Amino acid sequence: MSTIYLDNSATTALCDEAKQAMLAAMECYGNPSSLHKAGLDAEHMVKKAREQVLSALGVRTNAGQVYFTSSGTEANNLAILGSAYAKERRVGGRIVTTEGEHSSVEMVLRDLEKKGFDVVRIPTRDGVLDMDFASKAITKDTLLVTTMMVNNETGALYDLKALFALAKRNAPGVVTHCDAVQGFMKTIFSPAAIGADMVTVSSHKIHGPKGVGALYVSAEVLKAKKLIPVTLGGGQEAGMRSGTENTIGIAGFGAACARAQSTLRDDLRRMSALRTYLEGKLAEIGEIKLNLPRAGRAPHIVNLTLPDIKSETMLHYLSGQGIYVSSGSACSSHGHATSRALSAFGLGAEQADCSLRVSLCPANTEGEIDALCAALGTGVRELVRIHK
Numbered sequence: 001m002s003t004i005y006l007d008n009s010a011t012t013a014l015c016d017e018a019k020q021a022m023l024a025a026m027e028c029y030g031n032p033s034s035l036h037k038a039g040l041d042a043e044h045m046v047k048k049a050r051e052q053v054l055s056a057l058g059v060r061t062n063a064g065q066v067y068f069t070s071s072g073t074e075a076n077n078l079a080i081l082g083s084a085y086a087k088e089r090r091v092g093g094r095i096v097t098t099e100g101e102h103s104s105v106e107m108v109l110r111d112l113e114k115k116g117f118d119v120v121r122i123p124t125r126d127g128v129l130d131m132d133f134a135s136k137a138i139t140k141d142t143l144l145v146t147t148m149m150v151n152n153e154t155g156a157l158y159d160l161k162a163l164f165a166l167a168k169r170n171a172p173g174v175v176t177h178c179d180a181v182q183g184f185m186k187t188i189f190s191p192a193a194i195g196a197d198m199v200t201v202s203s204h205k206i207h208g209p210k211g212v213g214a215l216y217v218s219a220e221v222l223k224a225k226k227l228i229p230v231t232l233g234g235g236q237e238a239g240m241r242s243g244t245e246n247t248i249g250i251a252g253f254g255a256a257c258a259r260a261q262s263t264l265r266d267d268l269r270r271m272s273a274l275r276t277y278l279e280g281k282l283a284e285i286g287e288i289k290l291n292l293p294r295a296g297r298a299p300h301i302v303n304l305t306l307p308d309i310k311s312e313t314m315l316h317y318l319s320g321q322g323i324y325v326s327s328g329s330a331c332s333s334h335g336h337a338t339s340r341a342l343s344a345f346g347l348g349a350e351q352a353d354c355s356l357r358v359s360l361c362p363a364n365t366e367g368e369i370d371a372l373c374a375a376l377g378t379g380v381r382e383l384v385r386i387h388k
Helices: 016-026 037-057 072-084 103-114 131-137 160-170 219-223 247-283 311-319 340-345 366-387
Strands: 064-069 094-098 118-122 142-148 175-179 198-202 213-218 301-305 355-359
Touching: 016 037, 016 247, 037 064, 037 198, 037 213, 037 247, 064 072, 064 219, 072 103, 072 142, 072 175, 072 198, 072 213, 094 103, 094 131, 103 118, 103 142, 118 131, 131 160, 142 160, 160 175, 213 219, 247 301, 247 366, 311 355, 311 366
Parallel strands: 094 118, 094 142, 142 175, 175 198
Antiparallel strands: 064 213, 198 213, 301 355
């Protein structure tokens, strides 16, 4: 049975460019920290990948640094914990975020709350930042504003340029961090353009290998020592993230960045067209409700609510036909709590429990979307009848 993969926000297929770069790196088995030729060759591969990530981020030379990590989750941990503890006597300081953050941000912040930090969450109803709330929440003692660029479940694209500009006005010493895991290579931006001091990105969301992420940190933050390492050891990654670098994965990440950068505008147009086509087809299934963000949107995510059918039931139905979508973030799919992202969007618990996420990549086709919508239409009729 052929398969139709429409869960690209969870992970993406490895592109040929990443495969080739990884195969080359497999032949270069030296440790990037070693001083002999094998080590220097590996170091050169890591350096090249670092430059490719910086280029894809639109960062000019000497404007900042990229530190490789094991994942976007680790990069978020480094950004939040590393800035929270960078200065003495900061416990009790304020951190501002949003209500629907990814668990790799939310869980870290909950832990910091237990340790005395004051965490305030901006409402995001209908996928829009409540800027009036943010204006009051970001006070002069705010040390960090951390928020995602694109919501991983709804596709809402937040106005971070406005939020971070507000943060800099209200709290001149604040550090701004953007979790761009779902926005990187899905929208055109640079850290400078949106006012982000730090940006998290992840390899496997852009057709690179799993197990590699990165944190961009601005030169200003590094100079002011507003970020400290949270993983100590051999001092790799300029002392910011100890541990022998995953040269093979990093090489693949860099190659995936270069590929995505070279095709970015065409890819965005392709995904936007596919999203429009998908939403038109879904609208023909009268019982399905589209959960559309009120303002900015990423081109690759569509969230929908089924008529009294639990998302897990429909997932199994579609999977049986070789069609793969998601009920939300793959990182939290094994939990049973109501989605925080969908609750923040404005959905009730029952609606959230009946919602699916379809996420696209440029390689998807209208034929695949036709097959998905045909299966959804049949599934809605059959499963509703069963539940009645």
